[in-house]
Amino acid sequence: MTVVVAHKWAPNPQEATVAPGGTVDLSRAKPAVSEYDPVAIEVGRRLADAWGCELVGVSVGGPEIAAPMARKAALSRGLDRLVVVADERLSGAGATPTAVALAQAVGEVEDVRVVLAGDSSVDEGAHLVPSVLAGLLGWPSLAEVADVTADGGALVVERAQGSGSQVVRVDGPAVLAVAADAAVPRVAGMKDILAAGKKPVVELPLAGELPAQPEVVGRAPVPLAERGRRRIDTTDPDAAARELVAALRADGVL
Amino acid sequence: MTTTWIIVDEPGVAGLLDTARNLGRPTAAVVVGPHELAASTATAGVDRCLWLGETGDAPVEAFATAVAAVVADGAPGVVLAAARPSARALVGAVAATLRAPAMVGAVGVETDGDTVLVEREVLGGIARRTERCDGPVCLVVDGGGVPEPGAAVPVEEVTAEALAVRVVENRPSSAPQVDLAGARRVVAVGRGLKAKEDLALVDRLAEAMGAAVACSRPVAEGSGFLPKDRYVGVSGRTLTPDVYLALGISGQVQHTVGIRGAGTIVAVNTDADAPFMKECDYAVVGDLYTFVPALAAALQS
Ligand SMILES: Cc1cc2nc3c(=O)[nH]c(=O)nc-3n(C[C@H](O)[C@H](O)[C@H](O)COP(=O)(O)OP(=O)(O)OC[C@H]3O[C@@H](n4cnc5c(N)ncnc54)[C@H](O)[C@@H]3O)c2cc1C
Ligand SMILES: Nc1ncnc2c1ncn2[C@@H]1O[C@H](COP(=O)(O)O)[C@@H](O)[C@H]1O
Numbered sequence: 001m002t003v004v005v006a007h008k009w010a011p012n013p014q015e016a017t018v019a020p021g022g023t024v025d026l027s028r029a030k031p032a033v034s035e036y037d038p039v040a041i042e043v044g045r046r047l048a049d050a051w052g053c054e055l056v057g058v059s060v061g062g063p064e065i066a067a068p069m070a071r072k073a074a075l076s077r078g079l080d081r082l083v084v085v086a087d088e089r090l091s092g093a094g095a096t097p098t099a100v101a102l103a104q105a106v107g108e109v110e111d112v113r114v115v116l117a118g119d120s121s122v123d124e125g126a127h128l129v130p131s132v133l134a135g136l137l138g139w140p141s142l143a144e145v146a147d148v149t150a151d152g153g154a155l156v157v158e159r160a161q162g163s164g165s166q167v168v169r170v171d172g173p174a175v176l177a178v179a180a181d182a183a184v185p186r187v188a189g190m191k192d193i194l195a196a197g198k199k200p201v202v203e204l205p206l207a208g209e210l211p212a213q214p215e216v217v218g219r220a221p222v223p224l225a226e227r228g229r230r231r232i233d234t235t236d237p238d239a240a241a242r243e244l245v246a247a248l249r250a251d252g253v254l
Numbered sequence: 255m256t257t258t259w260i261i262v263d264e265p266g267v268a269g270l271l272d273t274a275r276n277l278g279r280p281t282a283a284v285v286v287g288p289h290e291l292a293a294s295t296a297t298a299g300v301d302r303c304l305w306l307g308e309t310g311d312a313p314v315e316a317f318a319t320a321v322a323a324v325v326a327d328g329a330p331g332v333v334l335a336a337a338r339p340s341a342r343a344l345v346g347a348v349a350a351t352l353r354a355p356a357m358v359g360a361v362g363v364e365t366d367g368d369t370v371l372v373e374r375e376v377l378g379g380i381a382r383r384t385e386r387c388d389g390p391v392c393l394v395v396d397g398g399g400v401p402e403p404g405a406a407v408p409v410e411e412v413t414a415e416a417l418a419v420r421v422v423e424n425r426p427s428s429a430p431q432v433d434l435a436g437a438r439r440v441v442a443v444g445r446g447l448k449a450k451e452d453l454a455l456v457d458r459l460a461e462a463m464g465a466a467v468a469c470s471r472p473v474a475e476g477s478g479f480l481p482k483d484r485y486v487g488v489s490g491r492t493l494t495p496d497v498y499l500a501l502g503i504s505g506q507v508q509h510t511v512g513i514r515g516a517g518t519i520v521a522v523n524t525d526a527d528a529p530f531m532k533e534c535d536y537a538v539v540g541d542l543y544t545f546v547p548a549l550a551a552a553l554q555s
Contacts, residue, residue, distance in 0.1 A: 013377035014506050014529075022381045095356045096349050125378050125488055125508070126358045127339070128394065131346020135322060140315050140417040141346060143339035156422070160339075163483045164427035168313055171418035177339075181475040211353035214372070214391070218384030222375060227519060227535050231526075234540025241545065241552035244520065244536060251535075253439070253497040253518045254463070254553075 001053045002109055005044040005116040006102055006133070007037035007074055009065040010123040022219035031064065033073050036118035038185035040178045044116045045078035045186075047148055056109050057082045060101035062091030066203055075196035076188035082199065083108055087206040095124070097210040099132035104207050106137065114148065114155060115139075115175045127177070134175035142168060143177040256331025256368060256390070257282050261321060261348070262295050263314045263340050269398025270334040271298055277365050279331055284324050285409075286317045286344065292409045298401040306414035311421050314340035318347035320414035326351050330390045332363060332370055336397025349392040356392040357385075363393065378488055379511035396492065429481045437466035440495045440516075442486060443479075444470040444509075446502015446523065446542055450479045456501065459546050462553040468493065470503045486512035501542045505530025522546075 011029035018024055033041075041057070048055035057079040059065055066086035075082055085101045093101075106115055115137075117130040127143065134141030144160040155170040160179060188196075230247070234240040248254045258274040260267060260283045267283075274281045282302040285292040292305035304324055306317055321344045325333055330352065335345035337358070349356035359375040361382065370391045373384045434440065441460045447453070453467075460467045467484070474485040486493055487509040494515040501522045503509060510533050513519065521530035522538040522545055531537040538545060 013380050014508075016377065016380055018381045022383070024377060024381050095346075096353060099346075099350065100353070120489055123377055124358075126356070126394070127337075127342055127489070128346055128349075128356045128358065131318070131343045132350050132356055133346075134343070135318060135347030135350025138319060140318065140419045141343045142313075142315055142419070143342065160482060161424070162427070163429055163431070163481050165425045166313070166421055167423040167425070169420050169422050174419070179475065180471070181478070211355075212387075212389065214355050214357075214385035214387040216383055217371070217386045218373070220373075220382040220384075222379065222382055222514075224514065224533070227533060229532065229534060230536050232536055232538045234538060234545050237540065237544045237548035238552065240538060240540065241548035244538060244549065245552045247536060248497060248518065248520075251497075251518050 001051060001111050001113045003044050003048045003051070003053060003055050003114055003116065004058055004106055004109055004112050005040050005055065005079070006058050006129070007041060007118065008034040008121045009059060009061055009070045010034045010121055012122050018221055020221060022221045031070070033077070034118060035122045036120065036180050038077055039180060039183055040116045040118045041074070041077045041079060042183040042185040043148065043178050046183065047114070051150060053113070054080045056080065058084070058102055058105040060085040060090050060098060060105060062086065062088060071201055072193055072196040075199045076192040078186065080199065082201045083204060084201065085204050085206050089206065089210055094213060095126050095128040095132050097213060099129050099136055100210060101206060102129070102133050103136040105204060106133070108202070108204060112173055114173060117175065117177045119144070119177055119180045130175045130177040137175070139173050139175055140170055141175040141177070145176045145178045146182050148176060255279060257329045259284060259325045259328060259330050259333040260300065261333065261335040261341055261344050262291065263287055263344065264336070264338065264397070265291065265294065265400045266397040267295070267298070267336060268401040269396045270336060271300070271401050272398070273334055273363055273395055274332070275299070277332060277363065279365065282328055284321050286314050286321060294403065296409050297403040297406045299404050300407060302410065303407050304410050304412050306412055309416070312416040313419055313421050315343040316416035316419040317414055318344050319417060322347040322351035324412060331365060331368070333390060333392045335392070335394050337394050338397060341397070342394060345392050345394060352390050354390040354392055355387055356394070358394045360393050360395055375511070378508050380507055427481065432466050432484065434466050434468055434484065434491055434493060437493070438496045439463055439465035440468050440493055440497070441465045441499045441501065442468040442470065442503060443473055443501045444503030445472050447473065447479065450477070453479060455543070455546050459550045462550045465499070470509050488512065500530055501546065503530060504528045505533055
């Protein structure tokens with residue numbers, strides 16, 4: 001029995017620059033393990049420990065994801081080993097080709113009980129890769145998962161539902177996207193980073209054809225409303241408050 | 255000619271229908287849920303309405319494979335689903351079966367024969383891109399409200415097998431529901447708020463302003479000061495109030511995309527260089543703990 005966790009090595013678009021024509025420059029945005037994926041790794045570690053089994057990380061993307069820094073960043077967070085598919089064709093890939101490559105990686109791992117994923121990736125932020133992956137595997141997918149336990153051969157999953165929650169039982173394997181607050185991820189120490197360098201990594205060549213990707217035929221900046229950015233100083237908070245109230249009344253929004 | 259498919263798992267699908275109608279193709283809905291949902295979908299202006307039968311104790315997600323089979327069999331062009339976890343589970347399976355692109359953030363969709371042109375916001379909303387897809391494409395868009403009823407088409411029941419998932423227990427929330435979408439004024443708090451008790455300060459201001467209270471994501475998920483349905487942004491709510499007052503929110507793009515359509519934006523932040531200060535009408539540089547009570551008082555006088 002194995003627990004698999006899918007994590008992405010991706011840049012944060014907050015650090016990107018966008019040219020007036022809409023071209024995005026991500027060269028100054030340093031890639032990292034995508035914001036919410038350490039939560040999934042943490043949930044996976046606890047589950048693997050509770051079940052006494054192995055925790056295998058899977059990650060797919062461009063050649064940079066196989067670099068030692070990317071491997072160690074993920075492995076030091078508690079994975080036992082890693083399976084990566086690093087291929088130029090997966091650079092900036094959409095949810096479907098990404099999920100196709102992930103399905104290949106998951107297929108290399110034996111006796112998978114559950115695949116965990118993060119809530120959404122920092123760059124694409126689509127909340128879609130886990131459900132496309134589940135579709136490819138023929139397994140159910142559930143999102144906003146707060147907790148997972150085992151009951152015999154079944155998974156007992158607690159997930160958010162509307163503004164409340166729901167307990168769901170899954171017989172057989174599933175893909176579960178964990179909620180952003182499902183666990184507090186551990187901070188990797190020097191010892192974890194050193195140990196990470198010695199953990200096994202399997203690099204798989206991308207097998208088969210990827211599904212067709214859409215062709216980019218136009219780029220544009222986001223048409224943002226022109227905003228006044230009038231600065232209000234609060235050295236005297238009461239005067240500042242009166243100034244703002246007067247301004248909002250003048251704008252007709254109060 | 256291809257069919258535009260609409261995936262329905264909840265009543266809020268008016269946004270999908272608007273997009274579908276603009277494409278001028280035959281439309282078909284596949285409904286996962288109780289018969290009433292199928293019956294109301296049948297009056298929403300679609301050409302066909304397929305229903306997978308009562309779901310029993312299976313959650314919507316259990317029908318992902320069944321929905322994918324129905325859509326794959328129905329000459330799909332554009333496949334639309336609402337930005338909700340359950341609908342994403344369904345459309346994800348459709349994309350897997352069709353090996354079709356699955357995308358979010360569409361602001362415009364056009365078809366030309368079998369070609370679909372999608373203009374969408376990418377990378378959390380920092381830029382726009384127009385993409386050409388030769389073949390079916392799955393889009394996750396804002397579900398919107400409940401569509402106006404009109405003439406009905408028959409509900410065609412399809413036998414479907416559910417995946418092995420069952421609901422064991424429902425734990426509804428006791429938190430009061432707030433109509434954020436309808437609020438003309440919104441006061442939102444971010445991590446600048448130090449403790450849950452301090453929400454009292456914000457509530458007093460909101461009351462003086464006649465505003466609803468929203469928040470950034472970490473305040474709802476993380477510190478848990480407010481329920482999850484109150485956070486604004488790319489993964490949360492999109493709001494268009496007349497005035498949005500952001501208290502102690504840094505203004506990262508994943509948050510601000512949710513209020514780009516707001517009338518007036520006020521940002522209150524101790525940091526004059528916080529990103530929100532560049533995307534607002536009034537940049538109040540200061541401590542929310544002193545400014546908020548002063549503002550509440552000024553509103554009352
Ligand atoms: C895929 C993805 C999706 C996301 N989706 C969303 C989303 O939908 N919505 C969302 O909100 N976020 C989302 N995020 C998170 C987002 O990137 C930011 O991390 C988040 O918005 C930051 O919240 P914040 O501004 O409250 O906190 P911080 O960034 O910590 O900012 C706190 C701010 O408060 C100011 N401050 C501190 N003390 C005071 C004081 N006393 N008075 C006044 N100001 C003070 C600080 O100067 C700072 O600017 C997402 C992230 C990812 C990766
Ligand atoms: N390239 C990738 N490699 C591994 N996991 C991924 C990849 N892309 C997305 N995921 C997983 O899917 C989740 C949702 O991603 P997204 O659909 O892009 O928002 C992420 O939090 C990851 O757990």
